[in-house]
Amino acid sequence: MKNRYLKDVSTLILNTEKCTGCGRCIEVCPHHVFSIKERKAEILDKDGCMECGACAKNCPLNAIEVKQGVGCAYAVIMGWITRSEPSCDCSGGNDSGCC
Amino acid sequence: MTVASKDVGMMTMIENGNEVKRTCCSSNSGCGSSEILVEYAGNEKWIQGVINTPKGVVPVVSTQLNFSDILGSWKARWGVNRMNYKINPGLYAVGTPDNESPVLVTANYKSTFDSLRKELADINTWILVLDTKGINVWCAAGKGTFGTKELLTRISCTKLHEIVTQRTLILPQLGAPGLSAHEASRQTGFQVVYGPVRAKDIKEFIRRDMTATPEMRTVKFTTYDRLVLTPIELVEAIKVSIIAFGILFLLNLIVTIPFGLDDFYAYVGALIIGCVITPVLLPWIPGRAFAWKGWLLGFIWAVVVNLINGWPQLPSYSLVRAIGYLLVLSSISSFYAMNFTGASTYTSSSGVIKEMKIAVPIIIITVSLGMLLILLNSFMGI
Ligand code: SF4
Ligand code: SF4
Numbered sequence: 001m002k003n004r005y006l007k008d009v010s011t012l013i014l015n016t017e018k019c020t021g022c023g024r025c026i027e028v029c030p031h032h033v034f035s036i037k038e039r040k041a042e043i044l045d046k047d048g049c050m051e052c053g054a055c056a057k058n059c060p061l062n063a064i065e066v067k068q069g070v071g072c073a074y075a076v077i078m079g080w081i082t083r084s085e086p087s088c089d090c091s092g093g094n095d096s097g098c099c
Numbered sequence: 100m101t102v103a104s105k106d107v108g109m110m111t112m113i114e115n116g117n118e119v120k121r122t123c124c125s126s127n128s129g130c131g132s133s134e135i136l137v138e139y140a141g142n143e144k145w146i147q148g149v150i151n152t153p154k155g156v157v158p159v160v161s162t163q164l165n166f167s168d169i170l171g172s173w174k175a176r177w178g179v180n181r182m183n184y185k186i187n188p189g190l191y192a193v194g195t196p197d198n199e200s201p202v203l204v205t206a207n208y209k210s211t212f213d214s215l216r217k218e219l220a221d222i223n224t225w226i227l228v229l230d231t232k233g234i235n236v237w238c239a240a241g242k243g244t245f246g247t248k249e250l251l252t253r254i255s256c257t258k259l260h261e262i263v264t265q266r267t268l269i270l271p272q273l274g275a276p277g278l279s280a281h282e283a284s285r286q287t288g289f290q291v292v293y294g295p296v297r298a299k300d301i302k303e304f305i306r307r308d309m310t311a312t313p314e315m316r317t318v319k320f321t322t323y324d325r326l327v328l329t330p331i332e333l334v335e336a337i338k339v340s341i342i343a344f345g346i347l348f349l350l351n352l353i354v355t356i357p358f359g360l361d362d363f364y365a366y367v368g369a370l371i372i373g374c375v376i377t378p379v380l381l382p383w384i385p386g387r388a389f390a391w392k393g394w395l396l397g398f399i400w401a402v403v404v405n406l407i408n409g410w411p412q413l414p415s416y417s418l419v420r421a422i423g424y425l426l427v428l429s430s431i432s433s434f435y436a437m438n439f440t441g442a443s444t445y446t447s448s449s450g451v452i453k454e455m456k457i458a459v460p461i462i463i464i465t466v467s468l469g470m471l472l473i474l475l476n477s478f479m480g481i
Pocket of ligand 2: 032
C-alpha cells in the first residue's frame, strides 16, 4: 500500500516559463512528482512532494522553488525550543530512509 | 596496525578553511607515488588487500559482509555506537579497477558503505567515500555535508583526476538534495550523474549505460524498511521513560492507591504502539497525520487496558482512572508516532509543522488532564 502524507501542504512551485524540459527534476525526484509534457515539466503529484529540495537544487534554470526542510517532528520541536530552523541532528541509521 | 597517512595536512586544511587544492596536494606535503591515499586500519576484515595506482596505494574492499559488519549495523540500529559507526573517507577499490572504471560516490557511515559494497560483487569500480561525519547519504545531503564542497575536497585529496581518465562520477540519487549536479560538474571537471536510489540496482544501472528506470528512481518505504527503523525509536523512548518510572516510584511512597504492574504494562504498551506498531502498520491505519494514526491505536490500547483491568464490572476500578488512561495512553502513542515522521521517507517539512501545530497542544492538554485524573484517583481514591 502506498504511503500518502497530508494534502496541500507542499511549498513546491514550478515556473514553466523558465523550464526547458531537460528532465533533471524527474531524474532526481524520489517521489515522481514531475512529468514532461510538450517539452516542459509539469507537476503531476504535488501532494507526493516531501520538500527534499533535490529538484530545485538540480534544475539548471532555477525554474523550481521549494522550501527545503526536514520532515521530522523531533527537529521541529528542537527548532521551536531553540528558535531556529529545524535541522536534522540525528545520525541516520538506514539506507532507505531519513534519520 | 594503522597504515601511515598524510591526512593530517588535510585536516588542518579543513579547520582553517583554506583553499583545498593548495594544502591538500601541495608538492611539499609529498604526493609521491608511494603515498597512501586513504588512511585505513590494515587489520580491518573488510579490506582484502591493496591495489597500486599511479598516485599511490588504494585499499581493495570485500563485497561480502562478514559477521562483524552485520553485527555493527545491527548495533547501530539499536543505538549502540551509532554516532561513531564510520570509516575513513577516501578512495577504495572493488575488484581490479583501472583508469576507465566507474567511480561511485558515497557517505562514510559504515552501514551505508557496507550496503553499497555488498552489491558490487564481480565488477570493478572505485568508491569515493566522502566525509559525512558518519551520517547516511540522505541525511548528510539534507545537512549539506554531502555536497559540492566535500566532493571537491575528496577528489583533490585522492588525486582522482590522475587515477582515472574517464570523467564521470556516479552519485547516489538520495544525495541530490545536497548539491547541484550542474554546479558540481562545472567545479570538479567530472560529469555528475545520479545513480539509482537503492544500491542493489547499481550494477543494472551501469549495465544500462548509466540510465535508471523510474522504478530505480523511486523511494519506497516498505514494511521491512519501517520495521528496521523502529528499534532506535524504542531505545530513545525507553531512555526518556526511565525518568517517568522514577517519578512514579517516588509518588508511590505517598499515594493511597500505588502505581503497579498495571500501569507499567499500560505505559510500555502505549510506547510500543507509538514506536513500533504504528510505524509498521502505517499505510493501513486510516488518516494521514502520524499523530492521528498513533492516537487512534493508542486509544484502542487504552480501551483494552481498561477492559483487562476489569472496568466497568469491577467496582473498585473507578471511572476517573479509566478516563485518565484513555487520555494519557492515547497521547503517549500519538507523540511517539508523530516522532516517526523523522524516520519516514515521505513526510514534508511543511506537513510535519502543520500536523504538529494541531497535535502538540492537544497532546499537552490531554496528557495533563489525564495525569490529573489518575493522580486524583491515586491520592484520594475517587
Ligand atoms: S530541471 Fe528545470 S529546466 Fe529541467 S525539466 Fe525540470 S524544471 Fe524544467
Ligand atoms: S522537493 Fe523533492 S520530493 Fe518535492 S518535487 Fe522536488 S525532488 Fe520531488
